[in-house]
Amino acid sequence: MRIFVTGATGWIGTAVTGELLDAGHDVVGLARSDASARTLAARGATPLRGTLDDLGTIKDATAAADGVIHLGFVHDFDRFAESGRIERAVVETIGDTLAGSDRPFLLAAGVAGLTPGRVATEDDVTGAVGPDAPRGGSEALALSFADRGVRSVALRFAASVHGIGDHGFVAELARVAREHGVSGYLGDGANRWPAVHRSDAARLVRLALDDAPAGGVLHAVAEEGVATRDIAEALGRSLDLPVGPVDPADADEHFGWIGRFFALDAPTSSALTRERYGWTPTGPTLLDDIAAGGYLPGA
Numbered sequence: 001m002r003i004f005v006t007g008a009t010g011w012i013g014t015a016v017t018g019e020l021l022d023a024g025h026d027v028v029g030l031a032r033s034d035a036s037a038r039t040l041a042a043r044g045a046t047p048l049r050g051t052l053d054d055l056g057t058i059k060d061a062t063a064a065a066d067g068v069i070h071l072g073f074v075h076d077f078d079r080f081a082e083s084g085r086i087e088r089a090v091v092e093t094i095g096d097t098l099a100g101s102d103r104p105f106l107l108a109a110g111v112a113g114l115t116p117g118r119v120a121t122e123d124d125v126t127g128a129v130g131p132d133a134p135r136g137g138s139e140a141l142a143l144s145f146a147d148r149g150v151r152s153v154a155l156r157f158a159a160s161v162h163g164i165g166d167h168g169f170v171a172e173l174a175r176v177a178r179e180h181g182v183s184g185y186l187g188d189g190a191n192r193w194p195a196v197h198r199s200d201a202a203r204l205v206r207l208a209l210d211d212a213p214a215g216g217v218l219h220a221v222a223e224e225g226v227a228t229r230d231i232a233e234a235l236g237r238s239l240d241l242p243v244g245p246v247d248p249a250d251a252d253e254h255f256g257w258i259g260r261f262f263a264l265d266a267p268t269s270s271a272l273t274r275e276r277y278g279w280t281p282t283g284p285t286l287l288d289d290i291a292a293g294g295y296l297p298g299a
């Protein structure tokens, strides 16, 4: 199949593109720079120059594809509302273009804030609805296209999709730890982050492309919840820094934008995903990757 992928040069998108090419699909990847276009071409994908604001380009590429995997996102957490507006417009464009086609539309989503205080499952419906919701309410919007003849599927990724070279949340925690000379956790550090290795997440995306039904929700989660204190201690050992608690009232000052995410308790099950798609994560754990030096400078 010819699959249009946004974010094909990103952390998850790079691995997903590899999976798709290995499975014999053609990948057309949105590339916002010459460097990203060259990277895609070198991997065997077809670059399409454009940004997430270029809705005409996204519409045309969607119309020409057998399916779409939307992994691009403007990760500017200081302008999160604007990122949400961009995200919503992209999802609306893809959904409208695919309406009535029964073609697959897979979209990246998260697990933050799904079911505070209890383990989230694939059956939990997101409460983030409407343009002003986090991420522009994009998961709910994408899934609503299932009623309009689109095989739309939500891929809820664990809070940490980790591996060597990760530049996401855990990399930011490592940067903050180096800056302060201490690897901190909030309060008693008992709150949990789910985690998955990038290779396992990418394999699940391919399985979803093959098998997930319209309206399907998948949890790319290998570890239901890693205590944030354990993450801080592992980072402290790896970076050779002391470990200590941070008063939750000082979360923003100490951690910056990542503080609001590090405070979350987001245990997340993937039992239904494993059962439905025969998916068994095999990659290293988050603490393994930290111990292996995956979050040292230059890793």
Ligand SMILES: NC(=O)c1ccc[n+]([C@@H]2O[C@H](COP(=O)([O-])OP(=O)(O)OC[C@H]3O[C@@H](n4cnc5c(N)ncnc54)[C@H](OP(=O)(O)O)[C@@H]3O)[C@@H](O)[C@H]2O)c1
Residues within 6 Å of the ligand: 006, 007, 008, 009, 010, 011, 012, 013, 030, 031, 032, 033, 036, 050, 051, 052, 053, 071, 072, 073, 074, 075, 108, 109, 110, 111, 157, 158, 159, 160, 161, 162, 168, 169
């Ligand atoms: N990584 C995680 O732990 C995690 C966890 C939960 C959910 N997610 C979600 O999963 C998705 C993929 O995450 P990721 O970690 O792979 O993100 P990432 O590494 O930051 O990659 C983002 C991708 O989007 C592209 N992009 C950014 N702004 C763009 C713009 N204005 N126009 C066109 N392309 C643009 C980037 O292109 P360039 O390569 O050219 O910069 C890159 O390909 C995102 O929706 C993210 O929020 C990720």
